[in-house]
Amino acid sequence: MTTVGFLYPGHSAEDDYPRIEMLLASDVRLQVVHTDIGEDAHRVDALLEMGAGERLAAGVEELRLAGAEAVVWACTSGSFVYGWDGAHEQTRALARAAGLPASSTSFAFAHAVRALGAERVAVAATYPDDVTEYFGVFLKSAGIEVVADRASGIITAAEVGTWGREQVLELARAGDHPDAEVVLLPDTALHTAGYLPELEEVLGKPVLTANQVTVWEGLRLAERTVREPKLGTLFASRPSPA
Template sequence: MYGDKGRIGLIRPGITPSTEMDFHRYLPEGMALATAALPYQRVTLNGLSQMSDQVKTYAAMYRGFPFDLLVFACTTGSMVGGPGFDETLIRQMGEVSGIPAITTSTALMKAFSFLGVKKVVIVTPYSDALNTLEVNFLASAGYETAAIQGLGIEDTTVLPFVQPEEFYKLALAQDLSGADALFISCTGISAVELVEPLEKATGLPVLTSNQATIWYALRRIGYRAPLPGLGLLGRKPYAEN
């Protein structure tokens, strides 16, 4: 039966189906997913703010339905309001829906803590302005960015068509010395399939936005079994931290 092991309500930027496709690919049997797509015009600070302003409205549509968790799956969209913005969104989503909630930036920081990551190298599809936003948000939570490089994309019609190989090459071009992990940021791209090849190539834990979101969503609703395909994060036995 669909959802007899868990039901997740996904709220994602309406630019690409990559997040829900990754959820469907990696959710264990018996888990169900329902998706709402937010209007999203530009991959910019203003575009993110306009999108994130609608999260509360979309979360309210889930009220009264039997979901175990709501997920706002956008990395910089859950950072754009500054330090603690993810917690604000979580509170708002819970208040209007009556359902526990998480965001991608929350999931990422839980993954960092779980793996003991303090210093990270980041690759993104973003502009310098969004990269700076991400670095500052993570710094406010105690995480150091050793290096960050983006592709400078602001057009939402371009973002879905960046090939995974481009992020693979960009990741391997970074100086990873001294880093605890490599992070590929953005839920709107295809990157989860790069996790295990990059872990083999670099010897470091590798995280992506969708991978961390899926991992933490499942852990939050009580799923404790290994998660094949999600790298070290999915293999390491889970315990709350």
């Protein structure tokens, strides 16, 4: 049994994790602990507070007791707003607090793009413009070219969590670009686990979504490779990067 721990802010699309666990159909357990979200707002000051070290550290004991072998901060915006160096410090502090290998969804995207052998991406974001720009800067720091980005202007995770299949597909279509090798949907508040094969079929290219890459990153840290085509190209055949 491999147990991976996730610190998830508030309550929006956390049911993606048990769905993914079922799809993996393996001896993998995905343990989710909810962190205090503070103010639910895709606004830089609120996101910096959401990702503060003390908020993340508060959940690590429960993950340790659950037998987690690695921990991932399951929040994209609450990590990339710190910038490349700040996000590294955030995960280092989390690793120290947990006594486990640690990462975040932002780094999961960077690692997953590399694992697919891609260099050019399009970003289809639920966020406002300024927050979306922070993600683009983060990706560029990882050596990834952002050929297009689309911001939807949604302020709260609660609203994003209500989006269904049609809205997710429309977001991906609107955010795609002919030069993009991969399309990224970066919000962990967005339900996507049930739509991955359809998203890739509609766009004709790999699609990376926040909760998908977060689980993949946790398994990578735990040195566990699990293949499941229903979770998209990332899980279909590519091994995790070293």
